[in-house]
Amino acid sequence: MQHVSRGVFVMLSKALFSSNSDEWATPQKLFDELNAEFNFSIDLAATRGNNKCEKFITEVEDSLSVGWHVLNGWLWLNPPYSNIKDWVKKCYEENLRGAKIVLLIPSRTGTRYFHDYIYHNPNVEIRFLKGRLKFSDSKNSAPFDSMVVIFK
Numbered sequence: 001m002q003h004v005s006r007g008v009f010v011m012l013s014k015a016l017f018s019s020n021s022d023e024w025a026t027p028q029k030l031f032d033e034l035n036a037e038f039n040f041s042i043d044l045a046a047t048r049g050n051n052k053c054e055k056f057i058t059e060v061e062d063s064l065s066v067g068w069h070v071l072n073g074w075l076w077l078n079p080p081y082s083n084i085k086d087w088v089k090k091c092y093e094e095n096l097r098g099a100k101i102v103l104l105i106p107s108r109t110g111t112r113y114f115h116d117y118i119y120h121n122p123n124v125e126i127r128f129l130k131g132r133l134k135f136s137d138s139k140n141s142a143p144f145d146s147m148v149v150i151f152k
Contacts, residue, residue, distance in 0.1 A: 041073030069097035
């Protein structure tokens with residue numbers, strides 16, 4: 001095993017677990033595959049330009065404060081990664097009210113939100129993605145594994 005100095009380890013850890021940017025635009029191929037299966041009606045967290053559906057909610061419109069259960073059809077969500085737990089909790093709560101949501105997030109199975117709102121939830125299907133995604137126009141893969149969580 002190669003020795004890594006503490007400073008390098010800290011830098012690597014920060015890179016692997018940082019949320020320097022909330023905008024991790026969904027890879028088009030992945031979205032197209034999921035959209036072919038679910039036929040999404042709205043993108044719940046988008047910016048003009050990275051939206052995946054014709055109808056979408058931007059940060060200005062604050063998707064977390066809107067009732068998703070009143071929206072029709074399957075809802076797509078690739079949320080800002082700086083506050084994933086709030087988005088996952090919202091998915092759980094809105095699903096209890098009848099919303100059907102497909103969620104793309106990092107695969108962090110040791111988190112409290114994973115155990116509280118996803119794992120062992122009978123209304124949830126988890127699909128772990130093989131390999132690491134390349135978001136948007138990035139030349140490099142993401143520094144984390146990803147999963148698709150389906151709130152049925």
